[in-house]
Amino acid sequence: MTREEEDILIAQVQEGDNASFELLVIENQTKVYNLALRMVGNAEDAYDMSQEAFIKAYNSLAFFRGESRFSVWLYRLTTNVCLDFLRSQGRKQHGSLTYMNNEDDDKELEIPDDRFSPETLAEKKELREAVNHGLMSLPKEYRAILLLREIDGLSYEEIAEALSLEEGTVKSRIFRARKRLCAILTSDGNFSYGLSSKKAKEV
């Protein structure tokens, strides 16, 4: 959907045409849902978060001025809905799932082992599991920013706008998120995620 098509639909919704909103939902639901899925870590909550984000979008569409792309605005809503949810979950669980404290940000990046080189890359499926698993161990704010980039394909500029951050901050947070993710995968033995666990079982 081009930006022009999007703008036309939005104008129609603002005039009271709900069917146009459905088109916007259908157009954006995959990215919204996948963003939510990786933010909250399970399908059930992701469904609820996606629905809430769309309903919020609808209810506040009157305030949407078209300064940014609708999708960018929508991803921001989704991110915030998920972060709010995770915060409330965090309160309930009396604990943080955060894997590392902030001091780790200043550590140098551990050099990943060979497993990530294209030649020796373990089965993609295993890597996928490891990465998704590792994502949930990232601090949620880092997770959010990385996902806006990776899942929703936003540029640094768009992320900066969506999250009200400086572009430089976006750049360094995404880098830190990747760095942490590498560290998590390494320390979990997850660069050899499937392999090491299989070996362990055999012994």
Place this chain on the structure above:
Amino acid sequence: MNDCKKYVEMISSMVDGELTAQQETELRTHIDQCGECAKVYDAFVSISDVLDDDLVAPPETLAKGVMYKINLQKKGGKRFVFGRYTAIAACIALVLVGASHFGLLNGSNPDTTAPMNLSKAADNESVAMGSSFGDSAVGDGTTSGTSGDNRTDEPDQTMLTSGVPAIENTDGSVLLFGFASDTITAAANNNEAEKEPMFLFNAKEIRVFEGKYYTEEENKDKNNLLFTLSTEEQLSAFSEFLTALPDESAEYAPEDAEIIDKDPMLTLYVPADLEKDETAKDKIISVWFVEGKLWCVVADADTPKSTENAINEKILYKAEGLQDKFEAFIEKIDKTDDIT
């Protein structure tokens, strides 16, 4: 190595296509010569690839669910309030919890004129009931205080957890939804529209009646009180339970009148906390059992016309899946002819 420190951050930017052509050339030259940075590059690219190509299709009901909800709130002319339904759901669950966990089925209230077959049944069956309800997720939830987590993982518990929420055309008009929201926050907001469930959180006493609740002029003597929750322990367990629940709700459809014109199976009476709010009114929650779903409607106790309330206020809750437990319950209290 100092150079590498600069380059690894650039690698991240390059993966995101955020480098200028000149920067990229510089970085690629470095990566070609530096094995370690090459590994970092491989790792970042792999992570990116994996995240990017692993998009799953959202459930088919997502878009329809969103549109249904939007059309409802539009029709109602009232912002849809998450949260209050949860409170109602909790109330129903409490009927079971109250019966098993607190052993209150044995307790009769001195004010009641007709404890009748209920307490008789309870005398005979209380042990069996206790154990069967003890196995239920509802019972577990209350005692452990982590009910939300426990129940979410159990696919067969669909009453208070939504499972993967689905739109189901149950009778051609009724759709069921699952909503997760921070219900306690919603309830605690001073927002006028979201005040509704507070009466449950503030309750100092909850009386559970069998069947319909009769108002004074109708015939108060007909009321059959099953049990009352009133101790601090019971009420705080109740509040804890409320806060752990996800939402699940449906809104009123005209066809529903057929059901809610009939007497409810149970009625929960919640006296208002006048100390906190002088204008508060006593509330009653009527409970029906329809085709495996639990329905309930909230009304002011002095105007317990449930149908009118459902239409005017759209306070209707329909939950699936607790049929078995309720059937057992009804069997025990020797009352099978009421609703089904």
